[in-house]
Amino acid sequence: MAGKDISLHLLKIYRxxxxxxxxxxIARWTVSVLLIIAAIxxxxxxxxxxxxxxxxxxxxxxFGIVNFSGYLFxxxxxxxxxxxxxxxGNVNVWVLNALAICTALLAxxxxxxxxxxxxxxxxxxxxxxxxxxxxxxxxxxxGNIAIFVxxxxxxxxxxxxxxxxxLKHRIKDAVIYTVAGLLFKYLMFTLIFR
Numbered sequence: 001m002a003g004k005d006i007s008l009h010l011l012k013i014y015r016x017x018x019x020x021x022x023x024x025x026i027a028r029w030t031v032s033v034l035l036i037i038a039a040i041x042x043x044x045x046x047x048x049x050x051x052x053x054x055x056x057x058x059x060x061x062x063f064g065i066v067n068f069s070g071y072l073f074x075x076x077x078x079x080x081x082x083x084x085x086x087x088x089g090n091v092n093v094w095v096l097n098a099l100a101i102c103t104a105l106l107a108x109x110x111x112x113x114x115x116x117x118x119x120x121x122x123x124x125x126x127x128x129x130x131x132x133x134x135x136x137x138x139x140x141x142x143g144n145i146a147i148f149v150x151x152x153x154x155x156x157x158x159x160x161x162x163x164x165x166x167l168k169h170r171i172k173d174a175v176i177y178t179v180a181g182l183l184f185k186y187l188m189f190t191l192i193f194r
Contacts (some may be wrong), residue, residue, distance in 0.1 A: 059086070060086070060091065060095065060096065060099060063082055063083070063096070063099065063100075064099050066079060066082050067083070067099070067100055067103040067104060068103040068104075068106060068107045069107070070107075071103070071104045071107035071108055071111070071157070071158050072107050072110065072158060073111045073114070073158035073159050073162045079100075080154045080189065083096070083100055083186065083189055084189060084193050087193050087194055088193070093194060097186050097187065097190060100182070101179065101182045101183060101186060104178075104182050105175070105178060105179060105182065108157065108158060108161040108178055111158045111161040111165065112162070112174060113165060114162060114165065115162040115163060115164065115165025115166040115167075116165040116166065117165075118166075135156075135159045135160050135162070136166070136167065138150075138160065138163075139160065140167070143173075144173050144176075144177045146160060147160055147161070147164060147173075147174055147177040147178055147181065148177040148178075148181040148184075149181065150181065151182050151184075151185065152180075152181040152182075152184040152185045153185065154185070157178070157181070161178065
């Protein structure tokens with residue numbers, strides 16, 4: 001009798017969950033899972049391989065790929081950890097810093113362009129309205145300071161850059177404050193962890 005009650009209860013839960021999911025929810029979860037798989041694959045084939053083979057001092061290409069990918073607004077990857085890992089290897093610190101800043105700036109330029117070109121509805125569906133509105137409010141309220149701070153700290157700077165693009169924030173200001181924030185962050189990491 002207890003097994004039958006459990007089966008009925010599970011069936012009710014299944015029906016309740018199934019009825020609440022619509023096509024947009026399924027698409028959002030599918031895209032999220034695929035992006036997570038892409039992030040894991042990129043990390044595994046680059047930094048993961050370097051860690052496994054002990055090639056932290058030779059894999060600057062791997063670091064460049066991961067850093068670039070991590071600064072795209074739709075692939076959230078812990079790029080700061082990768083920077084610290086490669087910093088501990090036998091690499092030229094200035095080359096590593098230059099690579100980190102250049103790949104981050106290139107990826108964030110793409111984020112800005114996507115924000116500039118795509119409609120708000122598409123972005124809302126993709127990253128979530130609340131998250132985008134939060135970034136948008138920071139840009140509207142603090143402008144260039146928000147861009148600098150989000151790039152200087154290990155925060156979600158790609159979303160801020162995307163919001164700046166959507167708000168048609170001056171590209172010159174966005175680039176200057178992005179580079180300044182990235183320079184500050186990576187130089188601080190270099191001083192602290194080297």
